[in-house]
Amino acid sequence: MILVFRIVLLLILALLWLIFGLIVCVCRPGHRGNIYWLTQMLRCARWAIGIKVDSQIDVKAIREEMPAVFVGNHQYNWDIIVMADIPQPGIACIGKKSLMWTPIFGLLFYLSGNIFIDRSKSSKGGNEILKIAEIIKTKKKSIWIFPEGHRSKGKGIQPFMNGAVNIANQSGVKILPFAISSYKIDLNRWDNGTVTIKSLPPVTVDNLDRKGVKMVTRQLRQDMKDCIDNMDKANGFIREYDKQSDNQETAGSGSEEKNENAGTVSEDNK
Numbered sequence: 001m002i003l004v005f006r007i008v009l010l011l012i013l014a015l016l017w018l019i020f021g022l023i024v025c026v027c028r029p030g031h032r033g034n035i036y037w038l039t040q041m042l043r044c045a046r047w048a049i050g051i052k053v054d055s056q057i058d059v060k061a062i063r064e065e066m067p068a069v070f071v072g073n074h075q076y077n078w079d080i081i082v083m084a085d086i087p088q089p090g091i092a093c094i095g096k097k098s099l100m101w102t103p104i105f106g107l108l109f110y111l112s113g114n115i116f117i118d119r120s121k122s123s124k125g126g127n128e129i130l131k132i133a134e135i136i137k138t139k140k141k142s143i144w145i146f147p148e149g150h151r152s153k154g155k156g157i158q159p160f161m162n163g164a165v166n167i168a169n170q171s172g173v174k175i176l177p178f179a180i181s182s183y184k185i186d187l188n189r190w191d192n193g194t195v196t197i198k199s200l201p202p203v204t205v206d207n208l209d210r211k212g213v214k215m216v217t218r219q220l221r222q223d224m225k226d227c228i229d230n231m232d233k234a235n236g237f238i239r240e241y242d243k244q245s246d247n248q249e250t251a252g253s254g255s256e257e258k259n260e261n262a263g264t265v266s267e268d269n270k
Contacts, residue, residue, distance in 0.1 A: 003188040009048050017041055018104055025111035032090045032141075034112040039084040046081055049185050050192040055085040057178070057199040063088055065176055065202055067142045069168040072178040073157050073224060074146035078185050082195050086178055091142040094132065115143070129163065133170035143167060147217070154184060156239065157228060160221040165213045168205050175203040179224045181231035182239050196231045200224065 021038050028034065046053060070091065072083060093109075097116045100106045110116070115135060117128045135141055145167070147160040168175045177200040185192050200223055205216055232239060 002190060006048065006050075006187045010045070013045050013048060017045075018108065021108050021112070022104070025108060029111045030113040032113065035087055035091055035093065035114065036089045038108075038112055039080070039087045042081045042084040046084075049078065049081065049187065050190050051078075051082065051183065051185065052194045053082060053085065054194055054196045057085060057197060059088065062176060062199065065174055066090055067136050067140050067171075068174045068176045068202070069136075069164050069171075070142060070144045070176050070178065071147050071164045071220070071224075072144075073180055073228065074148050074151050075180065075183065076151055076153065076185065078183075079151075079180070082183065083178070083180060083197065085197060087144060088142070090140065091144055092135075093144045113141075129166050129170060132167050136167070136171040136173060142173075147221070154182070154239065156182075157221065157225045160217050162213050162217050165205060165208070165217045165220065168203075169208045169213060172206065175205065175220065177203065177220060177224055179227035179231065181228060181235055182237050193237070194235060196235060198227055198231065200227060 017038075020041065024037060025031075025034050066088065067090065070086065072079075072086065093114045095109055095114055095116055097118045099109055100116055102109075115132060117132070132143060136143060145164045147164045148158040149161050150158070152158050164175060179198050179200060181196040183193060183195045203216065203220060205213075208216065
């Protein structure tokens with residue numbers, strides 16, 4: 001019953017969001033505040049999915065550092081609702097060019113001022129980074145990137161690609177990292193707990209060579225991972241991959257104990 005109620009409610013909210021979003025974006029296409037207002041509206045959907053958000057970010061400090069490259073960990077499609085506090089006026093997201101042809105959403109994505117990139121050929125990667133860096137420098141836009149490149153789906157923070165650090169390095173802006181604690185949405189459950197969002201100290205990059213970009217990327221991931229681990233511990237959230245690790249360790253301990261007992265029996269027989 002809860003599941004049916006939530007699905008119907010979310011469909012209604014999604015329809016209203018698309019209609020209102022299209023009206024706003026058609027009236028002022030590409031406006032710097034479009035994405036901000038669209039994400040602010042999504043905050044209203046949190047109660048519909050039974051999630052509470054403890055946002056520990058300083059909006060004033062964030063805006064003072066813009067333009068910048070915003071980075072965060074990517075877990076589920078629900079992130080767009082959970083992270084709605086982070087985007088600020090003047091931010092743009094990066095999406096695949098194929099998104100442009102998605103019915104309704106593609107048009108909304110385009111009119112809201114986001115940036116499309118062509119990821120069909122790896123050889124174009126460098127050109128796309130230069131294109132984004134130029135937009136940051138000339139239009140003073142901030143960019144939102146998920147450096148993992150895909151959703152982790154409860155498997156913990158994944159390896160980072162170098163794109164975010166490369167873009168910041170080419171455009172001469174700071175990286176603003178945001179860590180989002182682990183969560184899981186069950187639409188058939190009233191209370192899906194609390195998600196904590198924290199902003200980490202800005203990361204300054206300048207004239208890095210390829211090795212330097214990789215080092216900063218690794219350190220950025222490690223800092224975010226440590227922050228997420230601490231938040232999960234404070235929230236009492238037990239992650240699925242932690243359960244699997246514990247089960248593997250338990251199974252491994254059982255095997256070792258059996259081997260030790262077998263060894264003892266062999267020694268006694270001698």
